[in-house]
Structure formats: structure tokens, C-alpha cells
Amino acid sequence: MNVNGKSYIEMLKKRPLNVQAVYGEEEVGLVSGRDIVEAFRETGGIILAVNARSPITVKGVLQAARKLDAAVYIELAKSESTYCKGTFDNIPEYAVKYSKEIGHGAIFGLHVDHYAIKSRTDLLSSISHLRKIIENGWTSVAVDASHVPDWENLCFTRDVAMNIPPYLGLEVEVGEIKGAGELSTVEEARFFIGGLNAWNIYPDLLAISNGSLHGTYDASSGEYEGIDLQRTAEIAQIIDPYGVSIAQHGISGTAIEKVSRFADYGIRKGNVATLFQNIVYGVRMDPETGNAVIEDGSYIKENDRGISPELWQKLVTWCDGQGYSRKDGNYKKANLPMGEMIMNEKEEVVSRIVEETQWWAERFIKAFKAEGSAEKVLEVIGRRNDHNSAPERKIMNLRSEFSQSTAPGSKKDGGDYSD
Secondary structure, eight states: OOTTSHHHHHHHHTSOHHHHHHHTTSOOEEOOHHHHHHHHHHHTOOEEEEEOSSHHHHHHHHHHHHHHTOOEEEEEETTHHHHSSOOTTTHHHHHHHHHHHTTSOOEEEEEEEEEEOOSHHHHHHHHHHHHHHHHTTOOEEEEEOTTSOHHHHHHHHHHHHTTSOTTSEEEEEESOOOSTTOBOOHHHHHHHHHHHHHTTOOOSEEEEOBSOOSSOOOGGGTOOOOOOHHHHHHHHHHHGGGTOEEEEOOOTTSOHHHHTTGGGGTEEEEEEOHHHHHHHHTBOBOTTTOOBOEETTEEOBOTTSSSOHHHHHHHHHHHHHTTOOTTOGGGGGGGTTTHHHHHTSOHHHHHHHHHHHHHHHHHHHHHTTOTTHHHHHHHHHHTSSSSOOOOOOOOOSOGGGOOTTTSOOOOOOOOOOOO
């Protein structure tokens, strides 16, 4: 991306107000999620959305984005911000820093992933918390109240969304993402998106439960990737008239060949988290899926990848002390206690993490048909007169059509599936 080009310079002037307020003097291509999703709806590709549990991941992803002229998301879940080195405070700073190091030119959004709302207490605390996050420069938010029944999900999501500036991206969720056979229904999606529309809430993206799982698929325990693309397409068709597309969560562990077909089923955003953590840790991965390989009840550390063997041993010792098995998904929680040590690894160690991150990010960008998408984002931005990317959509439903008595109803088990 030519940072001296007319369209790039125009983009800088039309970035979201919260970005201009914090980074107005930087030539960083941090744009609204609204603009990115609109570009991908028009091109038919998929946005690569990478969870930055370690800030090192950000650099590799931005390098890939700039090289392939692809728009991407850097994201972090609400829960991840409590157990990772990456936080809602520092990820924007790292993103701008790394963007500057590569000469700017990467086009990206900062996405608040899985902002979980499970109760009225969460709802009330979200008002001030999200305001602070947005003031830091985040440009898209995923409101996730999927943990509660459909009627409460509609109400909680509506109320949180009303406190998010409409010029920022908005993702919502129906159905908890917890593995093969767990499927959101078309009826749930119609009720949820139609009800939000009746209240003037216009999401860009809907995350659904379509058989994916967050984290590693443990084949030794009988887990498998079970993404149901037919159900995905059925829901995508129902929500498309509302200007909403599918966000696919839980892609780590899915074969690249299958990923390359996602765009044909209405998916416009693809979340990848654990795979990039596997790169940082340097655990053995299946080359076609990125799934962590488990042998004899344990992850396998490869000494020429990821963090140093010495730091890996410290990580394992810490996890042992927490009572985690050596194939436990809770290894993700070592990101915080090990975070500073990871950032301070020798230059050659950090470099190999960044290089492998970039290689996988490029692989996904190509599979997602996202090459050249940055130019399309600039085109979308260039159509507007100013910075405000709030969507122009129509109310298609009456509020009276959506009530507790007409909600589809959904069984909840009280589990936490938010990252």
C-alpha cells in the first residue's frame, strides 16, 4: 500500500473519530470495522481476524497484511484481556508501533472479540468499560450475550450496542460456540437479527454456533472439527437482507482446504487464535490445520520454533503448578505470567516467531481470498464525505414482532465459551 497515494492520504482524514483523537498524528491505517466488512461483502472474501494473546503476533500479521495488500483484524476477547500479555490498553500501542516499524501502509481494524454479557451486572459495567476501550482506539466490538436465552440475548445485545458509536464495527452472536453438533438454528438467527433491526441496531457480523470449537482439537479424546457449512449457508441467506454476514469462530484446527471454501457459504470474517499461540509457544502443529499435536497426553515442544526451550520449561512448570494437564487448553493462561519473558526473548527467537506468524497469516489471507482487499477498503472509505461510517440501512420489522413469548428459546448449560 502506497502511504503517499491519494486514497491512503484521504483514508487518514476519514478514520474514525476515536482513532483520530488518539493517533491523529500517525499515518497508521487503523480504520473502522464497518468499512472493512463492507469491502469484504463486496469482494466476497473473508477477513483474517487474529487474536493477539502475545503482542509479538501483531507484528507478523501486519507484515503479512502489508505484503499481500490485505485488510485484517487484530482482536482480543474480553476474557483474554485478563490472562494475556495483550490487553485492551496496550494492543493499540503495539499495533501502531509495529505499523510504524514496517513503514505503515497496513490496513487493519482493532476488534474487541467476545465481549461477554451474562447478567445485568455485566450490562451495567460494560457502559464505562467499553467507553474506555473505545477511547484507546478500538474500531469494532463483538457483543456476546449468547450465554443467556434468546430473549435476554436480544435485550442485552441491544442495550450494549446502543452505547457503542455506530461508526464502529459491530458483531453479535447467537448460539454458544462449543463443538461439533452444536448448531444455531435459522429461527434463532432470524429472531435475533430481526429484533435488533427493529431497535435500529445494525450489526455487520453474526457469530453462530456451527460446529466449531475454540482451542485445540484433542483427537486422543475423540474431538474433531465439525463445522457445518450447510447450516452456515442457511443462516447467511436469512441475515443477508439485513446487511449482516457470518463471522466464523474457532478456525484453529480446520484444514486449509476446507477454510478455502468458507467464502462460498457467506462467511466474511474468520477468527484464528489458538493456532497463533501454538506458533509463539513452538508446539508441534499439524501442517494442514495448525492443530496442536498431542502425544502421550502432552503437547510436544519443538526446540527450533517459538520460545526457547528454557522458557518453555518455565511455562510447563507454571502450568503444572496450576494443576493443568500437559495437553490442557488452559495453557493459554500462561500468556500473562510468561508474557514479559516472551517479549524479552533473544532477537533470533522473537524473529522466528514473527516470521512463522507472517507465513501462516499469508496462508490464511490467500485461502480467504483476501489479497488486494486493502485497496477495496480505501475505495469504500473514499465514497464517503467524512469520517462517519455509520451504515445506511432500513428498519424492516416492528418491535411488537419480537417479544419474550415469541423468542425461539434455547437451552443453556452455564458454561463459558467466550474465547
